[in-house]
Amino acid sequence: MxxxxxxxxxxxxxxxxxxxxxxxxxxxxxESPSFEQPILITSIGQSPGAMMAKVLAKRVELEFVFEPTATAEQLEEMDVNTVVAVVGASGKGLGAAGLDIDDEISRVNELICKANELEIPLIVMHIEGAQRRGDMSNQLINKFVPESYYIIVQKSGNDDGLFTQLSDENDIPIKQVEKAAGAAPILDELID
Amino acid sequence: MKFKGTKYSAIGLLSLSLLLSFFAGRSFLEMRNPKPIFAGPDVKEVKHLSDYAPVLAGTPEDPRVYVMEGEQKGGTVFILGGTHPNEPAGFLSAVTIVENATLERGRLIVIPRANPSGFTHTQPLEGSPQFFSVKTPKGTRSFRFGSRRTNPIHQWPDPNVYVNKEGQKLAGFEIRNLNRSYPGDKRGYLTEKLAYGIMELIRKEKPQISFDLHESSPEYPVTNAIVAHEKSMELATMAKLNLDLLDIDMKLESSPANLRGISHREWGERTTTNPILLETPNPSQGRLRGETTADLIVEGKDKYYLSAANKGLLFTDYTEKGLPLELRVAQHLQTVEEILSVFSSSNPEKAVSFKKIPDLSKLNEKGLGPFLTGIN
Structure with a gap:
């Protein structure tokens, strides 16, 4: 007994x-969901950061679609399970894409709405450091980072703690890397 | 007290003014004598741009073209320095390559003084010195500090508005800016003929990669930057990620498709080459600088820039150490080397690789002087 x-x-x-x-x-x-391949790599702000993410995805052999100006309609047609959006505003990049900042905000808004509707999780990256922080980039960061399920940021781009603050306020996991190349193994580990 | 002139005082004053005019004129004309560039060990041929575009023969815009060849066959790369003669790191990087680099594979075609006319004057109202010097183990070597634009002695007058060959509307003086004149025009203004000549070189030599080496103001967002056309962006990105690991902070910028007349756009649109433009920060051309001295050009130290940096107004790191020329040249050379290395590893049959080039560690250790000793 x-x-x-x-x-x-x-x-x-x-x-x-x-x-x-x-x-x-x-x-x-x-409470991050599982992230699966294939992934869509897109841009928020048309800086070359999205191209950097493409090169990193290639390095770790992720299956991806690269479309910096992906629209909600295109997402619906794509066979992808995760959206990786690289935030960073570039006047030259927006000009080259024939967009202004309002067009870009509207495109990304619609894209994220569609991703939510299709239950495709969003990872937001900022991997161009302090040089890609300015009023226009900050506007995009404040608007779209809270919509994500995971944040990857290069440390010098988070010197003022903005990404940490958004992570804390919205309960989003965050990983900080010293160099942009450090984002590659994180993507590899994160995405099945 | 009243001074009463006599014929002797008139002769005296006239003689004095003639003497001053003589020295001032001699100093002014000295700007038109190009400082020598010495062909290094791998320079196999020195041509002129008029060999590609005969329309330039006998004009002030016929720069020398240095053709370097490696031991093994490979691809071809074109390097253009001195597009803007007030951006000395671009010019001196090309000179350092011509005088020092040895190649393992491939060919390198280098024009260090892209706009020779721009080297013959300084920009009005800028207070720029005519020369700057670099200390070398063999003594002090002097270089010209020129203007962003072609000398109006050689091309004048400017229109009120310049509409370039691609229809881009620009301020009238930009008609003398080589990097607004592409793709050029063999029947156009002198600077347009020069741009046409450079396009002809690229069309005839078919380099896989073409570099245009520049500098920009520290307060301008496009500094510490690799500007790439769409077709060279992936290559530039791969190199940028490698440069990060060497602690060389070069950001990427897209070549704007709607700003026409610039090298990275027109070379990419009209030839098979992959164009890349590099920018390093140059306090001697920025708007925030104080007195523009030869030391400012070489050492890059300026108290007003330091103050601006402390207020977070610059797009580059800036400390009491300034932005020395050797560091900016190292940044150019290391970026060129990294881009060639990335390209060569994925295109081995078209590889262009250096056997020896003064890179960041060598320039940090020894400075620029030992690489500019003028060995012929």
Whole structure:
């Protein structure tokens, strides 16, 4: 009788410990969904950061579609399971794409709405460092980073803590890398 | 007290003014004598641009073309320095390559002084020095600091509005800016003929990659930058990621499709080459600078830039150490080397690789002087 009581107590204690551990782990990792290939690599702001993400995706052999100006309609036609959007505004890039900042905001808004509708998770990256932070980039960061399920940022681009703040406020997991190339193994680890 | 002139005082004043005119004139005309560039060990031929575009023969815009060849066959790469003669790191990077580099594979075609006329004057109202010097183990070597534009002595007058060959409307003086004149015109203004000549060289030599080496103001967003046409953007990106690992911060910029007349756009649109333009930060051309001295050109130290940097107004790091010329040249050379390395590894049959080139570590260790000793 005594033995079974001890056994029951031990099982109960282990269950409680397990639950505590499970809750702790869930908090630490946030509530990020699983990210799967193939991925769509697109831009938010038309800086060359999206091309950098393409080169990094190639390095870790991810299956991807590269479309810096992807629209909601195009996303619907694509067979992709994750959207990786690289944020960074470039006046030259927007001009080359025939867009202004309002066009770009509207395109990305529609794209994210469609991704949510299709239950395709969004990863936002900022991998061009401090040089790709300015009023226009900040506008895009503040608007679209809260929509993401995961943030990857090059440390010098987060010197003022904006990405950390958005991560904390919106409970989005964040990974910071010293160099842009450091984003490649994170993508590899994150995306099945 | 009243001074009463006599014929002796008139002769004296006239003689003094003639003497001053003589020295001023001699100094002014000295700007028209090009400083020598010495052919290094791998220079196999020195041509003129008029060999590609005879319309330039006998004009002030017929720059020398240095053809370098490696031991093994490979691809061809074109390097243009001195498009803007007030951007000395672009010019000196090309000179450093011509005088020092040795090639393992392929050919390198280098024009260090793209706009020779621009080297014969300084820009009005800029207060720029005519020369700057680099200390070398063999003594001090002097170089010309020129103007962004062709000398009006050689091309004048400017129209009110310049509409280039691609229909881009620009301020009238831009008609003397080589990097607004592409694709050029063999029947056009002198600078347009020069741009046409460079296009002809690219069309005839078919380089796989073409570089245009520039500098920009530290307060201009496109500095520490690789500007790439769509077709060279992936190559530039791969090189940029490698440069990050060497702590060389070069950001990427897209060549704007709707700004016509610029090298990275027109070379890419009208030839088979992959165009790339590089920009390093140059305090001696920026608007925020104080007195423009030869030291500012070489050392890049300016208290007003330091103050602007402390207020977060610059697009580059700037400390009390300034932005020395050797560092800016190193940035150019390391970026060129990295881009060629990335290209060569994915196109081995068209590889162009250096056996020896002064890179970042060598320039950091020794400075620029030992590589500009003028060995012929």
């Amino acid at each position: 005594k033995k079974s009581k001890i056994l029951n107590s031990a099982v109960l204690a282990l269950t409680i410990l397990g639950l505590v551990f499970a809750i702790g782990t869930a908090d630490e990792e946030g």
